Amino acid sequence: MLRNKMILSELIKGWGLDATNSGELVIGGCNSIALGNIYGTPLHVVNEARLRATAESFLRTMKSKYPGEVSVHYAFKCNPVPGIIKIVKDAGIKAEVMSEYELMLALKLGYSGKDIIVNGPYKTDPLITTCLKNNIRLINVDSLFELEKINCICNELNKSVEVLFRINPDFVPSGMNNGSEAASRTGSAFGLDLKGGEVMCALEKIKGMKRIRFRGFHFHIGSGIQDTDDYRKAIMGLKKILNDTENSGFNVDVLDIGGGLGVPNSCEMTTLELLLYQAFDILHSRKLSNNKVSFAHFADSVTKGVLSLFGDKKIPELILEPGRCITGPNQLLLLKVHQVKNRKGLKKWLIADAGIGTLTMPTYYEHHEVVLCNNIRRKASEKVTINGPGCFSADVVYRNKLMPKVAAGEMLAILDSGAYFTSWESSFGFPRPAIVSVINGQHNLLRKRESFDHMISLDTIEYLSQT
Ligand SMILES: Cc1ncc(COP(=O)(O)O)c(C=O)c1O
Incomplete structure (x- = not known):
């Protein structure tokens, strides 16, 4: 309990973050889970x-x-x-x-x-x-x-x-x-x-x-x-x-x-x-x-x-x-865990909606804190590999990262993602995320999430179907 309290105070001190009574991560006065639900994940959140x-x-x-x-x-x-x-x-x-x-x-x-x-x-x-x-x-x-x-x-x-x-x-x-x-x-x-x-x-x-x-x-x-x-x-x-x-x-x-x-x-x-x-x-x-x-x-x-x-x-x-x-230090990247692969005798995978193939290139060579947005007090208890959505084996966020037990549908935040994350972004078959700034409990869209139409907007062929 003491350790969990310490983690919370470290987060508040180091990143200017907060938490609700139930432990949900709060940034700039906005609940991270609510932001992820409103704008969709992945989502860049800037602490204005x-x-x-x-x-x-x-x-x-x-x-x-x-x-x-x-x-x-x-x-x-x-x-x-x-x-x-x-x-x-x-x-x-x-x-x-x-x-x-x-x-x-x-x-x-x-x-x-x-x-x-x-x-x-x-x-x-x-x-x-x-x-x-x-x-x-x-x-x-x-x-x-x-x-x-x-x-x-x-x-x-x-x-x-x-x-x-x-x-x-x-x-x-x-x-x-x-x-x-x-x-x-x-x-x-x-x-x-x-x-x-x-x-x-x-x-x-x-x-x-x-x-x-x-x-x-x-x-x-x-x-x-x-x-x-x-x-x-x-x-x-x-x-x-x-x-x-x-x-x-x-x-x-x-x-x-x-x-x-x-x-x-x-x-x-x-x-x-x-x-x-x-x-x-x-x-x-x-x-x-x-x-x-x-x-x-x-x-x-x-x-x-x-x-x-x-x-x-x-x-x-x-x-x-x-x-x-x-x-x-003034930005975080919200991811959603789509699936937890937990097979007996094998390592545990969290399949999330971003990895180094799309949004987290710096996690290839930098240490970043990754927190569970749904409850930042849940105790770290197991090593998992957080994988991205790309269909290639190097598309990880981290291998063997010590994390709390995470369930499918829960959200993670990669902290300190304000440097060289958006610059490295690539699509790899997925739309690039929205970017939102938060201040005093208000959120403001800085960049819309890419649509499929954006993704093909520069191509010159004629499509056979309108869907
Ligand atoms: C010439 C030059 N100036 C400034 C920077 C910014 O560096 P940093 O983001 O580490 O402050 C870079 C980064 O590569 C650079 O090449």
């Missing part, structure tokens, strides 16, 4: 007040702790749902985009070009052209090839642009798995390497490019970082390139340290955990609570790094591109 408060708190904390200019740009890729971006925008956060679609969305949502930063290794000619036509604030250059391309388009259009160079500080954050820790390693798919002289070569080139102005550097060391001191260490690693850059006649006025800050109650599996899980079905059940991943710790670590890197020199404008730490 908490999302707004998180975005405001990030901005406020950075501005109060960093002694120079600060710009915060939300990484659209993390959760590109217009209704969610609008809440983040209303909190005063600008935009970071990496595709023509995201740029179109930012402009449509009312961001001015001066509030947008463009990133990524796939900047097409139309994307660069749209950037220039809309006087985008900064393009973060990914390669020498891209620098030449931007220069050509600037010359064709008679337009100028300011740029940062994305660089690989060859810094590997702690606790990440081998796949995702590669983002800022030497030789990664992204950016210019510090080793091998690519950055100095790009600076030499830019001297002859009259329409391109170098403003500084950008890096992104990974997503879901749990040790905020990693930012200080990564920034400190720029000492040599900062000196070399200044010696070749350039100032570093802007430093964009990307996104990546993790959240307290979910995290990536380490390489070992991922190996054990994928190879032997051993799901590590670690305590999901790391209170050190706070905005204050993050801001302190970044500020310390910049102050010690720049010493007596003028400190740069700091740009941040958070995604996960803003949206991640």
